[in-house]
Every structure is written in structure tokens, then in C-alpha cells.
Amino acid sequence: MPNNSDLIYLTLQNALKGLINKDFTAQELVAAHIAQMDATHHLNAYITQMADHALNAAKDSDARIAKGETRPLEGIPIAMKDLFCTKGVRTTAGSKILENFIPPYESTIGQRLLDAGAITIGKTNLDEFAMGSSNITSAYGPTLSPWKTPANKHCLPGGSSGGSAAAVASFSAIAATGTDTGGSIRQPASFSGIVGIKPTYGRCSRYGIIAFASSLDQAGPLTRTVEDAAIMLQHMAGFDEHDSTSVNKPTPNYLDEIGGSVKGLKIGIPNECRMEGMRSDVLELWEKAAQILQDVGAIIKPISLPMLKYALPTYYIIAPAEASSNLARYDGVRFGQRVEGDSLDELYMKTREAGFGPEVKRRIIMGTHVLSSGFYDAYYVKAQKLRTHIIQNFQQTFTDIDLILTPSAPTPAFTFGEEPKDPVTMYMNDIYTVIANLAGLPGISIPFGLSKPEGLPLGMQLIAPAFEESLLLKVGQTLYTFAEKDPVQALREIV
Amino acid sequence: MSQSDFYMGTTGPWEIVIGVEVHAQIVSNAKLFSPAATKFGAEPNTQVSFIDAAMPGMLPTLNKFCVEQAVKTGLGLNAIINLKSIFDRKNYFYADLPAGYQISQFLHPIVGNGYIDIDKSDGATKRIGIIRLHLEQDAGKSFHDQSPTRSFIDLNRAGVALMEIVSEPDMRSADEVMAYIRKLRTILRYLGTCDGNMEEGSLRADVNVSVRKPGGLLGTRAEIKNVNSVRFIGQAIAFEVARQVDLLEAGQSVVQETRLYDAPKGETRSMRGKEDAHDYRYFPDPDLPSLVISQDLVERIRAQMPELPDTKKNRLVESFGLTPYDAGVIVSERETADYFEDLLANIPTFKQAQQENKIETLQSTAKLAANWLTGDFFAALNRSSLEIGASLISPSRLAELIELIATDIISGRIAKDVFVEMWETQQSAKNIVESKGLQQITDIGAVEAAIDNTLNEHQDKVAEYRSGKDKLFGFFVGQVMKVTGGKANPALVNELLLKKLNG
Numbered sequence: 002m003p004n005n006s007d008l009i010y011l012t013l014q015n016a017l018k019g020l021i022n023k024d025f026t027a028q029e030l031v032a033a034h035i036a037q038m039d040a041t042h043h044l045n046a047y048i049t050q051m052a053d054h055a056l057n058a059a060k061d062s063d064a065r066i067a068k069g070e071t072r073p074l075e076g077i078p079i080a081m082k083d084l085f086c087t088k089g090v091r092t093t094a095g096s097k098i099l100e101n102f103i104p105p106y107e108s109t110i111g112q113r114l115l116d117a118g119a120i121t122i123g124k125t126n127l128d129e130f131a132m133g134s135s136n137i138t139s140a141y142g143p144t145l146s147p148w149k150t151p152a153n154k155h156c157l158p159g160g161s162s163g164g165s166a167a168a169v170a171s172f173s174a175i176a177a178t179g180t181d182t183g184g185s186i187r188q189p190a191s192f193s194g195i196v197g198i199k200p201t202y203g204r205c206s207r208y209g210i211i212a213f214a215s216s217l218d219q220a221g222p223l224t225r226t227v228e229d230a231a232i233m234l235q236h237m238a239g240f241d242e243h244d245s246t247s248v249n250k251p252t253p254n255y256l257d258e259i260g261g262s263v264k265g266l267k268i269g270i271p272n273e274c275r276m277e278g279m280r281s282d283v284l285e286l287w288e289k290a291a292q293i294l295q296d297v298g299a300i301i302k303p304i305s306l307p308m309l310k311y312a313l314p315t316y317y318i319i320a321p322a323e324a325s326s327n328l329a330r331y332d333g334v335r336f337g338q339r340v341e342g343d344s345l346d347e348l349y350m351k352t353r354e355a356g357f358g359p360e361v362k363r364r365i366i367m368g369t370h371v372l373s374s375g376f377y378d379a380y381y382v383k384a385q386k387l388r389t390h391i392i393q394n395f396q397q398t399f400t401d402i403d404l405i406l407t408p409s410a411p412t413p414a415f416t417f418g419e420e421p422k423d424p425v426t427m428y429m430n431d432i433y434t435v436i437a438n439l440a441g442l443p444g445i446s447i448p449f450g451l452s453k454p455e456g457l458p459l460g461m462q463l464i465a466p467a468f469e470e471s472l473l474l475k476v477g478q479t480l481y482t483f484a485e486k487d488p489v490q491a492l493r494e495i496v
Numbered sequence: 497m498s499q500s501d502f503y504m505g506t507t508g509p510w511e512i513v514i515g516v517e518v519h520a521q522i523v524s525n526a527k528l529f530s531p532a533a534t535k536f537g538a539e540p541n542t543q544v545s546f547i548d549a550a551m552p553g554m555l556p557t558l559n560k561f562c563v564e565q566a567v568k569t570g571l572g573l574n575a576i577i578n579l580k581s582i583f584d585r586k587n588y589f590y591a592d593l594p595a596g597y598q599i600s601q602f603l604h605p606i607v608g609n610g611y612i613d614i615d616k617s618d619g620a621t622k623r624i625g626i627i628r629l630h631l632e633q634d635a636g637k638s639f640h641d642q643s644p645t646r647s648f649i650d651l652n653r654a655g656v657a658l659m660e661i662v663s664e665p666d667m668r669s670a671d672e673v674m675a676y677i678r679k680l681r682t683i684l685r686y687l688g689t690c691d692g693n694m695e696e697g698s699l700r701a702d703v704n705v706s707v708r709k710p711g712g713l714l715g716t717r718a719e720i721k722n723v724n725s726v727r728f729i730g731q732a733i734a735f736e737v738a739r740q741v742d743l744l745e746a747g748q749s750v751v752q753e754t755r756l757y758d759a760p761k762g763e764t765r766s767m768r769g770k771e772d773a774h775d776y777r778y779f780p781d782p783d784l785p786s787l788v789i790s791q792d793l794v795e796r797i798r799a800q801m802p803e804l805p806d807t808k809k810n811r812l813v814e815s816f817g818l819t820p821y822d823a824g825v826i827v828s829e830r831e832t833a834d835y836f837e838d839l840l841a842n843i844p845t846f847k848q849a850q851q852e853n854k855i856e857t858l859q860s861t862a863k864l865a866a867n868w869l870t871g872d873f874f875a876a877l878n879r880s881s882l883e884i885g886a887s888l889i890s891p892s893r894l895a896e897l898i899e900l901i902a903t904d905i906i907s908g909r910i911a912k913d914v915f916v917e918m919w920e921t922q923q924s925a926k927n928i929v930e931s932k933g934l935q936q937i938t939d940i941g942a943v944e945a946a947i948d949n950t951l952n953e954h955q956d957k958v959a960e961y962r963s964g965k966d967k968l969f970g971f972f973v974g975q976v977m978k979v980t981g982g983k984a985n986p987a988l989v990n991e992l993l994l995k996k997l998n999g
Contacts, residue, residue, distance in 0.1 A: 086553045099552065106546060108553060209553040216782035244555050245784050323782050326585050329596020330550040334649070345591055345647070372587070372777035381779060 008033040009172040010493060013077055013229040016175055020066055020076050027062035027076030027120070031055050034078040034122055038173040041496075044145045046158075046167040047123040048083045049091050055122040062118060072118030074236055080174035082165050083124035084131055085111050085220075086209045090121075094211045095129040095139040095161075098331045098338045098356025108209025109241045110178060110220050117236040122174060125164030129358045130328065131185055131213040134430045135420045136163025138360040146193055146414055147171040147495050150455055156414035159189030165223045166193040171496050176224045176233045180210060182217045183316055184410070184434025187446035190223055191409035191460025194448040194488055196230045196477070197223045199434075201467045202441035203248035206241030212327040214320040215246070217438040225489050227447070227478040231255035234470060250468060258475040264298030266476065269402035273309040274433060276411065282453040283408050286485075290449055290461045291406060293483045294476070302402055308394040309436060311387045316435040317428060318371050318384035325368025331356060363424065388439050395440045399466045404476055407433045409460035413452035437464050445473040450485035458491070501669040502710065505741040510707045512737050513714060514673050515665035518680060519658050520690035521634065521698035522565045528633050528657035529556030529599065536696050540650035548655040550594035555783050558583075562657040563789065565689040566606050566631050567797050569659055572687045572804060573626050575610025577794050581630075583784045587777040592636035592649050600660075602778045605630035606787065612683060613806060614675040615824060624676050625664030634658050653697075659690070665704065665714075670733035674726050677701055678828070682805050686830045694724050701729060705736045707744065715740070716750040720764055723757045732757035736764050808833055812866075816840075817859030822866045831884045832869075835891050839865050842895030845902040861902050868898055872912060876919050888919050897925035910934050910982055937984045940992070943976070946984060947996055950975045961997055972997070 008030050011019065019025055035052045055078060062076035086092045086104035093099045107115065115121070128138040135157045136144040144167050146158040158167040162179030166189035169177050179186040181199035190197025198221040205220040212218060222233030235256070240249040270291055275284070295301045333339035333352030340351035357365070371380035398405070410430055421427045437444035446460035461480055465472045481488065502509035527534060530547035547554045570577050582604040585597040607629035613621045636654035640647050661680065667673045681699055684690035692699045706717035720736060723729045735757075740750050755764040803811070805827040812823035827833045840846050840862060849858035873894065877887060897914060900906045906914065906929055914928050921928075929935060937943055950972060951958050961968040976989050 092552070094552070102552065104552065106551075106553075207553075208555050211552045212783075214782070243557060245557050246782075322779060326587050326597050326777070326779070329587060329589065330552070330594060332589065332591075332596060334591050335549055335594060336551065346589075349589055369777065372779055374775050374777075377777070377779075 005029055005033050006036070009037045010489070011175065012226050012489075013074075013175050013224065013232050016077060017075070020062075021071060023066070027059040027066065028056060030076055031059040031078050031120055031122065034173055034175070037171070038123060038168075041147070041167075041171040041173050044147060044167050044171055045142050046125055046144050046164045046171065046173065047080070048093055048095070048126050048139075048141045048164070049124040051090060051121055051123050054090070055120050058120040062120065065118070072116070074114065074232070075118035077119045077175055078122045079114065079119045079233075080123050080125045080165055080168040080177035081111060081121045082127055082162050082178050082180060084127055084180055084211045084213075085124075085178055086211065087111055087121065087124065090124065092124065092211070093141065094131070095127040095141060096331075096356065096358070096361065097140040098352070099211075099336075100140075100338055102337050104209075106209060109206035109243060110237045111209065113236055113239070114178070119236070123168070125162070125168050125177060127164055128161035128185075129361050130211065130324070131161035131180055131182055131218075132324070132360050132364055133160040134184065134188055134427055135415055136160040136189070137420060138358055140358055143417065145417055147492070148193065148414060148457055149495070150416050150457070154419075155417045156192070156457060157417050157420055159192035159410075159414060161185040161189075162197075162223060163189050166190060166195060166197070169193070169195050169223050169225060170492055172492070176222055176229055178220060178233075178237070179223050180213070180218055180220045181434075181438065182213045182219075182320060183438050184431045186221045186223060187434050187444055187460070187462055188410050188430060190446040190448070191462075192414035192458065194458030194460075194491055195223055195225050196227055196448065196481070196488075197221065197446045198230050198234055198470065198473065199437060199444045200234065200238060200470055201248075201443045202438075203246055204238050204443070204468065204470070206239070206244040206247050208241055208243040208247075212323075214323040215327060216323060217316075217320055219438070225492065227474055227481045228256065228259055230445070230477075231259055231474050238470075248468075253471050255471055255474055258471040259478045261475050262298065263294060263476050263479050266299045266404065266472075267302055267402040268294055268299050268476070269302050269304035269398060269405045271304050271306040271309065271405060271407060273306050274407045276432070280412060280452075283411060283459060286450040286459050287406070287408050287461065290480055294406070294479065297479060299476075304398055304402060304405070306394060306398060306405075306436070308387070308391045312391060312436045312439055313428060313432060315384045315387040315391065316431070316439060317367070318380050319388065319439075321364040321368030322372050322381055322384075323368070325365045325372065328357075328361070328365055360424070391436065392440045395436075395442060403465070404472060405464040407462045407464070409433060409446040409462040413455060413457035413459055433462055442467055443470045443473055445477045447477045447480045448484055448488040448491070449480055451491070458488075501672075503707065503737050503741055505745050507745050509710055510737075510741050510744075511710045511712075512668055512670075512733075513665050513706045513708060513717075514667040514733065515704045516663045516667065516673060516676060517702040517704070518661045518663075518677065519634075519700045519702075520569075520661060520684055520692075522562050522657040522659060523689055523691055524559060524562050524565060524657055526559050526561070527655040528559055528562050528631065530655050532655065534656050536693075536698070538652055540648075540652060543652040544654065548594065548651055550596070556599060556781075558784065558787065559657065562631065563606070563787065564793070564797055565657075566629060566659055567789065567794055568687050568801065569661075569684065569689045570607035570610065570629055571794075571798055571801055572683050572689075573607070573610035573612055573629065573661070575626055575629065576608035577789075578604065578606055578608055579789055579791065579794075580604065581606040581787045583631075583781045583787065584778045585781045586632075588774045590635065590638075591647060592638045592651070592654065594636070594651060594654055598633050598635065599781055599784070600632035601630035612676070612679055614672060614679045616675060617671060619820070622666075622672065624666045624672075627662045627664055629659050629661045632658050632660055665706075670730040670737075673703060673733060674730050677726050677729060679805075682828060682830070686802055686804050688802075694726070697724065700724065703729060703733060705733055705740070706750070707737055707740045715744075716752050718750060718752065718764070719754045720757055721754055721767065723759075728757060728759050731759070731762055732764055735762060739764065805833070812862075816862035816866075818862060818866050822870060825870055826866065829884070835884055835887070836865070836869055838891035839869065839895050839898070842892040843899050843902065845899055861898070864902060865895075865898050868894065868915075872915050876915070880919075888922060893918065893924060900925055900929060904936055904938060904985060905929065906934055906936050907982070907986060910936070934983060937980050938988060940988070943980070943984050943988050943992055944996075946976050946979045947972075947989070947993055950979060951996060958997065969993070969997070
């Protein structure tokens, strides 16, 4: 029997094996992760810890294992982004306005994971309403990354699924759920040295996940290995009649392709991603990733994505527009925080003034502006047209190639306190990731190397045609295998 | 158009131009985007799903039955069905609008151009164009009068499916508007897509009124919101037209605004001006894909369409020989028309005439039935303040009575008494007639005996008659009927009496 404190380093697959072999109990596995959650409390990765709940659930898991009724994720401690509604457990979306909101329902994805036997040990911190790339806009304080600069300063885990990324990277959860509207899974995965998948739009149900931008939001897993990501996705994906944008398509077995040969696969390298003033370490690592894939038999093709330059402006019109409408329900009338006023309008203004943070307000104002009469055609309609062009651009591109390879982000993690203060610079961090959301395509971030000279994680992104998550996992696994440093080992060294 | 519809101002005639937007609640057990119930009058906030309350993370899923109801209505309005339509969000803040937006259809409604024909008071018909019909959610209800400092909200209605039906500005008088709303309501009720209950708010009308010099450019319109009866709509329009003409004739101008009708005061007053109009920031709802329906579905619905009032009225006039007026009265309410058809189907004489293609008998029986329905039957309903659905006499019972008349078992006169008794005692016509021995005397010998008795008793009158006082004939008829207790067949009495007196 291994030392209990070592249980936190297990992969999802090995933890399952250990439980089934009765090398340790679910209660021991969960307790080890709770201990780690406490030990890493200073990271502020969790808004709500669910230790008692998790230990009770672990007892049930042990009883099932004893009876031989083990479910596919039996006893696996996972962290749930606090954007997923959890029945009976406070769900804040990182916002003060939902400080006391306890949903009477579970998200479809949460329910699927619970039904598969997973155990939620906590609700993870995030940028308020998932709006941010650094996890500093949370009303519950920033999340710190376990990664530190050479000057021993904490980094930020990225955002908006920063709490989930920090939890997985610091071993308090084997896996975590995240959501990705413009890069909110892949960028924190890249910053934190872990794996993150944004599935095809419609692959995972949005029901019960607090909406940011409905046409872009998609849930996915954050894990330390590609295989674990495949297992998590297996139990998150699938049609849901409660989400009209969910796609009714069978879910393949995502583990099947992992380890398969990438020989002959055509991988496109978009010229437009080679930005002026790009960091040389990012560029070098990108070239190295392409070289490795070529070495193992893939065909590397330079491609052009001329629409790329319109992606960020398009995104920053559509996402705030939808958000401005999605967030109108937080009005203090039925749930969440209310600040009384002498009239209905005053109640609205006071409630929303007190309840929303500055980044959320900024996006509501932008979104309201681009939808208002007189500006609608100039902004929103134009952005929708551009989005259509971007989708067509990808469709055209994917007639020649199988996958696209880019860096996940233009930089490594920001240092806490030294993150960009100017919103536009912060928005620029989404440059490589937003395109997948705009086109509804699946993307994965693979921890591939370390920045120079700081030694912070850098991820590579793969983007595939719709519903080709298996292809992402296969090629992702290849990159993962050839990472400069074993990603799990790298994390163990910092924790 | 007729000159009589002009409004006479001090400077001459004014033409009235009116368009109507009707909000019709779709008959459906569930709401447009949630499974919550839609029953009227339930305890506040008992029919609210998490979706209706716009709880975080909740998503709408379209109720396909409501879509079919909209298509059915579109077909009933002779309109184009758009196989692809789009749901948009109409954004505004209000306490009874939980999501902060209403899901509606803005640029691409499910139903396009159509029309209905309205019946004018002079018997003519007029075609009123329909611009569109779209699907949308209703809002909840606010109560501002329960507390001096608080408002209360009932979300039972929030998310209930509505059809907004927009007419062309084709109406030229309050009468036409009232006829339009009545006709639209009738069609919706025939289709079973809206119960048309204005008091419960399941049918609400907004009326856009403007005036102009005959043939001139369109004037500025005012919109009168949510008047809850056809009669009040007529009154509101009359007031509004006079108000606008007074303004214009005094050299002032009409302001584009939304006005409320205050029924007790009989006047409209400003609710909000154009400058206060919301910027609704419409955009396609990203939670809902485009609504795509197949031509197949449209055809399936078309095949199941009930007979609509205009067609039914034509059939009643042309096949059954009813007067257009009677037919109009009968088809004006679906329940009445259903009752009438049910009534005919239960009259053996009518059925037989139909089978044997005896047009004359068929038409006379149908007319008899129509007269009874619109005469004694309606009068009895009125006296008892009952809707036809709650009638104390079922169609088959009334049919039995009419069959007795049609087959000369009882006279129409006797039938009136039988009817009253049926209404009061719920007994069948046959039972009443048999137990009271009310069968008509059609036996020639019996009638002759009664005549002979009468003539014997009144020999003086017989002499007067024979000396030229023809008018006494009625006296003899009355005496014979009196002797027979009203049961003698009147035609037979006439025939035999004439023979005896003249013979």
C-alpha cells in the first residue's frame, strides 16, 4: 500500500485501478486530496470546499466497490468550476451577485460525472462570470498558480478556469471541469502545465452551467495527462435534450485513438499566427512541436488563415453582446444579492452596481452598446458576418489538412501583481484560442515545454474539425510524450 | 370604402386608419420553452419552472406543439408559412420579465402575409390583410396595489406561448375593428389554437389609430394598449378618433405615443411617449437554433384543419338553405356551430333526407332546426344566463323534439310548451308528449267529430259565416283547437273546416 500522501499524484486511470484492486479506499483517496486542498489553501483555488460532502460520497463509493458495483469514475475526486450549478451547494460564478445562490438543480455535466461515480471535492475559483484571462476578476480574490517565477513570486493560473487549473496542477483534484468561451480552458492549461480540452460546440451540454456567451461557451476537462482528459471527456460529452444547441451524435470511445500513429496526418501551421514581436521561446517551442510531429511521420504544411486578424475584434463584439443579455437576469428580484432601492430602477442599479465587478460591467456596457439601435449593424451584424467568414475559412482549410498547430497563448503565465492592467493587452492573450470558439471547433492545449528564462509552462494548441476530438487526443498524446520535460514530473517538482 | 365611415369634424370629413396587433395565448398544456403548466387562475407562482424564473444556467427548449398551433393558425389566416424562422431576444428590464429579455421573433416570423374576411354590419364582407404572425413568450404579472411600498409578482404567465398577429392598417372604422377582432377570435376558437377569452387575457389587442383627410397621407398614429373587451375597443377608438381630429383641427399635431384606455372614464391617456420607447436590442437568441419545419409537417396540419366559419357558413346557406343571417349567427361561435351540426345529425328526418337526397325535406328540417336553435333555445340560454356548453338540453334531446315536429306528432305550438318543460325537468320530449297525451290528432274522423261538435254549438255563427262573414273562419279554427286541447293538426283542421262550412 502506497503512502497515503502519494495518492494525490496518481493519474485518473491508476487511481481507478488502485481502487478496484483495493490498494486503497475511496475514502483514503478523497482524504488525501482534501489534505492537499488544505495544504494548498493559500492558492485560493476553491471558492467552496466540499470536504464533508466528498468524504460521505467516498463512503458510498467504497460500499459500491465492495459490492462490485463500481462505476466508471468511482471514487475519483474532481473539482468543479464554480460556474456549474451544483444541487444544494452554493454556486457563485465568481461573482458577488450570486454570493448566496444555492441552486436546486445540478448541471447535466455535473450529473453525468456524479452518475459515473466521480466525487466533487470543491467548487473552483474563476474570473467573474468567466470573464477574464488571469483569474484576477473573481469577487473571491485571485487564484494563485503553484508555479512561481525565479524570483519566487507566484504566477497566475490564467483564466477563466484558473481555479480548476490550479487545483489540478497542485494535485488537490485528479481532474477538473472548466468552461471555455474564448480560451478559458486551454489558456489556463497552458499557463499551469496541464492538459485542457475545449470540445466541439454542442458536444457537451450547457444546461446548468451559468452562461457567459451562449454561442461560444463550451465545457471541457482539465487534467494532468491526455488519457485522463479522454476519460473525463467520455463522461462529460453527449446529447442533452435540455440544451437545444447540443448535438445528437454518438460519443466515440476517446481512449481508442490514444497511442495511435500520426503518420501521414497533415498538420497545418498558420502563417498568421507568427506574430510580429512574438516571444522567441514560444516561437522556438512551436517550431520544435512541428518538427517532432514531422519526425514521427506527420506532414507539416504551412497554411494561411487570413481571417485570423479579425478573430479578436469579432469575439469581443459577439461575446459581450450575448453576455449583456445573459446577465440581465441578475437583477436582485428573484435570487442572489439584492440592494433595496426606492424604485424598481433604483433596485436594479444598486444591486448591479454592488453585485458586479469592473470587468463584468465593462463587458455589459460594451455588449449593450454594440446591440443598441444605431450601432447594431455597424458592430453586431458585421461581427456575425465575420464569424461566418471565419467558419468558412476553417472549412476551406480543413479540406487540405487534418489539424492545425499553434501555441496555446502568446506568453507564459503572468506574475501575480504584474499582469497586464490594460484590458486590451489582456484580451490579446486569447489570440490563438478564440478562433476555435468562433468556429465552434474542438481544441486542446498540451503542456509541451518551459519558457526561457523563467521556466514557466508553455502549451501547444491543436485545433481539429468539428467532432474530431479523438484526433486531438491522438496527436496531443504524441506531443505530450515528447514534451521537453515530463509534465507530471514538472508539477511534482514545484508542489 | 363607404363615406359613412368618415368622421365628421368641423373642417369636414376625416378618414380613420387602424391596424391591430393581437396577442393570442396558444392553447397548450405547457409553456413555449418550458414544461410548466399554463392553467388560468392557479395560485400565484405555482406554475413556474426554473426556466421560466430564468434561474442561472437554465436553457429554453422549444415546445413543438406550440409551433404546430402557430402553423395551424397561419393556415387558418390564409397565410404563408415560413419553413425557417428565427427566435430573437427582445431585451428590456422589468420585474415580471425574469430573464431580462423576452424570446420573440423579430425579423423572421413563422407566418408571413395572409388575410381574413370580416362581415360588415350591412352584410358585405371586407378583406383585412395580415402582415405576420410570430411566436413569443408572455411576461409575468405585476401587482402594484397590494402594498403601499412593494410590488408583487406572479410568474405563472411568464413563458406562456403567445402568437402576435399583426394586421395591415386596413380598417376604417371602430365597427370594422370590432368585426375584425370578433372574426379573428372565432377563427382561433374554431382552430382550437386560442380560447379567445379576453377577460382572462388570453386574447389582447393593441390598436394603432390615426386619422387623415380622405385620400391624404397617413397621419401620426397612437397605439392604444391592452383593451380587454371588444366593446371597450370600440369605445376607445371612438374617443381616440375624436381626440385626434380635435387636435388637428385646432392646428396642433398628434404625438406618436402609447396610450391606455380608461374604461370607467371612457377616455384614452398617454402611457409613454416615443422618446421613452425602449431600445430592445433585438438579436438572435444564441440558445435556440433557427426553427426549421418541413413542408410535410405543414401539409399534415393542413390535412387536419377543421372547417372554418366562412366555409361552414357557405355550406349552411347553399346546402341547407339557411338564410345568410341565420347561418352567420350559427357559425359565429364554434360551440354554436358544433351544437347545430350535432343537432342535425340527431334528427332522423334530416338524416334520411340527406341519404335519399331529398333537398326540400332536408332544407325545411334544417331551417326548422335553425329556427329552434336561434329562437327558443337561445332565449332559454339567455334567461338562464348559460353558455351553450352548459345548456340544459343536449343536441340529441333537442333533435328528438324537432323530429316530433317534423313528423307531425306535435304542432309547433305544442312544441313550445314541451320545450319549456324539457328545460325545467330535463325530461325527454317523447316522455313529456306521451305522459301528457300531447300527440297531434291527425285522425280525420276525430277531427271531423270535433268540427261537427263545434259547428253544432255555434249554429248562429255558422249562419253568419255562410252569409258572407269570412272572418269568422279563424273563430272556428280556434274553437276546434280549444276542443282538442291544441292537439289537432292545424292543416287538417283548416282543410276539413273549410270543406264543412262551404259544403
